[in-house]
Amino acid sequence: MANFRLHGSRVLAVDLDGDAVKAKKGAMVAYDGDMTFKKMTGGGEGLRGLVTRRITGEAMAVMEVKGQGTCYFADRATEITLVRLTGDKLYVEASNLLVTEPALRTGTSFTGLRGASQGNGLFTTTVEGSGQAAIMSDGPAITLRVSGAYPLTVDPGAYIAHSGNLRQQLQSAVGWRTLMGEGSGESFQIRFEGEGLVYIQPSERTTVGGQL
Amino acid sequence: MPFTRINSKMVEARIVPGQRVFSQRGAMLAYRGEVSFTPNITSGQGGVMSMIGRRLANEAAPLMTVEGDGSVMFGHGGHHIHAVDLSGETLYVEADRLLAFDGALRQGTMFMGSQGGVMGVIRGQATGQGLFTTTLQGKGSVAVMAHGGVVELPITPRRPVHVDPQAYVAHRGEVRNKLTTALGWREMVGRGSGEGFQLELSGQGTVYVQASEEKL
Numbered sequence: 099m100a101n102f103r104l105h106g107s108r109v110l111a112v113d114l115d116g117d118a119v120k121a122k123k124g125a126m127v128a129y130d131g132d133m134t135f136k137k138m139t140g141g142g143e144g145l146r147g148l149v150t151r152r153i154t155g156e157a158m159a160v161m162e163v164k165g166q167g168t169c170y171f172a173d174r175a176t177e178i179t180l181v182r183l184t185g186d187k188l189y190v191e192a193s194n195l196l197v198t199e200p201a202l203r204t205g206t207s208f209t210g211l212r213g214a215s216q217g218n219g220l221f222t223t224t225v226e227g228s229g230q231a232a233i234m235s236d237g238p239a240i241t242l243r244v245s246g247a248y249p250l251t252v253d254p255g256a257y258i259a260h261s262g263n264l265r266q267q268l269q270s271a272v273g274w275r276t277l278m279g280e281g282s283g284e285s286f287q288i289r290f291e292g293e294g295l296v297y298i299q300p301s302e303r304t305t306v307g308g309q310l
Numbered sequence: 311m312p313f314t315r316i317n318s319k320m321v322e323a324r325i326v327p328g329q330r331v332f333s334q335r336g337a338m339l340a341y342r343g344e345v346s347f348t349p350n351i352t353s354g355q356g357g358v359m360s361m362i363g364r365r366l367a368n369e370a371a372p373l374m375t376v377e378g379d380g381s382v383m384f385g386h387g388g389h390h391i392h393a394v395d396l397s398g399e400t401l402y403v404e405a406d407r408l409l410a411f412d413g414a415l416r417q418g419t420m421f422m423g424s425q426g427g428v429m430g431v432i433r434g435q436a437t438g439q440g441l442f443t444t445t446l447q448g449k450g451s452v453a454v455m456a457h458g459g460v461v462e463l464p465i466t467p468r469r470p471v472h473v474d475p476q477a478y479v480a481h482r483g484e485v486r487n488k489l490t491t492a493l494g495w496r497e498m499v500g501r502g503s504g505e506g507f508q509l510e511l512s513g514q515g516t517v518y519v520q521a522s523e524e525k526l
Contacts, residue, residue, distance in 0.1 A: 109521045130463070172521035174522050175521050
């Protein structure tokens with residue numbers, strides 16, 4: 099049973115006892131004990147994963163880390179958040195996923211127009227099952243709860259992941275000002291409705307919508 | 311003369327008359343009191359011979375001598391700073407990661423090839439650190455820079471630690487290092503896991519690892 103511990107906010111220590119975790123390729127910084135690293139083609143989802151990920155452009159360079167001891171992961175000094183899943187589904191960008199437990203299944207799903215506005219493509223990665231996953235964000239991530247009476251609107255560039263039963267739609271506030279080049283920089287937003295959690299980062303990716 | 315941590319990216323050093331502190335040139339942020347900063351053309355201690363040694367070894371980061379009476383704040387490039395207190399041991403660190411150190415520490419350069427022979431030489435090349443590294447020995451403090459914070463991992467004889475060469479910052483104690491490769495046919499066909507080279511540190515001591523794979 100892999101045990102996830104945070105060492106500060108930027109280094110994740112995973113204790114392994116003969117089992118394996120899936121991690122972003124190249125994210126190991128140190129380990130003790132015996133470990134082997136093996137690249138998993140197609141995000142470890144077999145031939146079907148390989149093909150879908152190629153087609154969808156949601157390419158995920160993943161390696162399998164297996165062994166006995168403690169392995170430390172970090173990536174470009176980004177902040178790490180642990181998410182515990184109990185049978186629910188987490189939607190996260192492939193580039194924001196650091197480590198997942200083997201019990202979790204990963205896949206791809208269609209996001210529609212939202213993906214295009216985020217500059218992330220039309221597809222996103224899903225993580226399903228029971229276990230822990232570590233997600234990365236540029237700056238410490240905050241978790242916002244969405245409930246029936248309180249829908250949430252976020253900037254597409256700051257969105258990193260969401261879980262629960264949420265409906266999302268892209269809102270645009272493009273008016274004549276935007277067309278004149280006097281936009282506020284907040285012309286596109288994603289609105290979440292339903293019940294669930296949304297993770298956002300205190301930083302914005304460069305997005306198509308963010309320029310307007 | 312320990313460094314006082316102000317926040318994760320700034321340290322303050324107390325300067326008293328008669329004691330010198332060496333720091334990377336340009337790393338002073340602010341100071342109080344009467345403090346003078348002298349560029350140090352020999353990049354550290356020793357005379358001209360040490361300078362030539364460092365130049366040849368490419369471990370000659372531009373340093374300055376800080377003297378006087380007061381306190382100085384150091385920081386550089388927004389990098390995280392980790393203060394290491396030495397009490398007689400040797401710290402091995404790359405010259406460009408050194409922010410400031412106590413003038414009482416003995417500075418030297420070490421040929422990487424002397425540990426591990428040919429593999430040591432390859433190690434320097436593979437990690438992009440060159441063939442030489444700087445050593446600091448004695449009693450005093452050292453401020454080391456890293457990208458994204460530092461974790462200290464203990465090394466004990468029964469538990470060697472493997473480190474990604476790009477995330478390696480420094481180490482101290484009686485530690486032997488060796489480059490291990492896990493290259494197989496997968497790497498050859500471009501399907502590697504990105505962890506083909508690792509530094510194996512064994513012995514007794516501590517290794518400092520940064521939370522990033524970026525060089526400074």
